[in-house]
Amino acid sequence: MSVIRALFSRLENARPLDPVAEAIAGAVHSTIPNARIADLLHGRWLGHPVHPILVQVPVGAWISASALDFTPGGRNASRRLIALGLLTAPAAMAAGFADWADLEPDQRRVGLVHAAANTVGVTLYAASWSARKNGHQVKGAGLALLGLAAVGLGGALGGHLAYSQAGGVNHAEGAMRRAGDRWIDLGPLSDFPIGEPVRREVGDTTVVVYRRANGDGVHVLASECSHVGGPLHEGGVTDGPGEPRITCPWHGSVFRLVDGEPLRGPATACQPVFRTEIAAGRLRARAFAEGSVWKNAEV
Ligand code: FES
Structure with missing residues (x-):
């Protein structure tokens, strides 16, 4: 050393x-x-x-x-x-x-x-x-x-x-890359509780899955908070009229579930959001790559 x-x-x-x-x-x-x-x-x-x-x-x-x-x-x-x-x-x-x-x-x-x-x-x-x-x-x-x-x-x-020490870097930056550019089966939709964030794995990336109460909306985001890596799947979700948002349990950053936009800091970077689809009653998620650039899902 x-x-x-x-x-x-x-x-x-x-x-x-x-x-x-x-x-x-x-x-x-x-x-x-x-x-x-x-x-x-x-x-x-x-x-x-x-x-x-x-x-x-x-x-x-x-x-x-x-x-x-x-x-x-x-x-x-x-x-x-x-x-x-x-x-x-x-x-x-x-x-x-x-x-x-x-x-x-x-x-x-x-x-x-x-x-x-x-x-x-x-x-x-x-x-x-x-x-x-x-x-x-x-x-x-x-x-x-x-x-x-x-x-x-x-x-x-x-x-x-x-x-x-990675103080100030985007801790969620590698989430999409680790997940890989392919659809990954997350299991039957009925396994996901309504209105409660749960943890799952997409490739090597831990994600938070949130199934909305109003209809079939499901959001999948990287769980490692972009601020310092806090576990978003342990955070609270505010749902209801308007856009659902999740609060990081470590320092209180708030992210919009639909596109990962930070609505309150200290996080300044977007939280990676995965594409989702429901086929034959099963939920699948995929990171989205355009060329060599990883992007948040288009919503
Ligand atoms: S780790 Fe999420 S707000 Fe700090």
């Missing part, structure tokens, strides 16, 4: 961080005023997490500022870029905290140190801006380099959280 991998692994298992993480996550949840603001911060409206997009602005500004510090005549532009980073960092941090508060404990530990490193970075950039404003250009440039190092460490931890 590489040194970096070993260090990150120790951090993932640093349970003493949990009480702090739990307290901050609770504060984040109670600070976000309602689900609409939470969804805005998660990026449900965009269909993609907004935190990794927002961080580009301050990080890009600060890297450019340090480059300009070593460029003749670049001082004023450098100071403005540092101010731009300081003005835009709070939005990125708010989105990051909203996402982080709904992660699993090992992910939260890494995310907590990621946030701490970035907070140190922001503080150093604030000090850098202040030093420059008071005419201490060299000190300001030095503080900016320290800030860049802190933000760089934060970025490395954020990358580990996203790529190695």
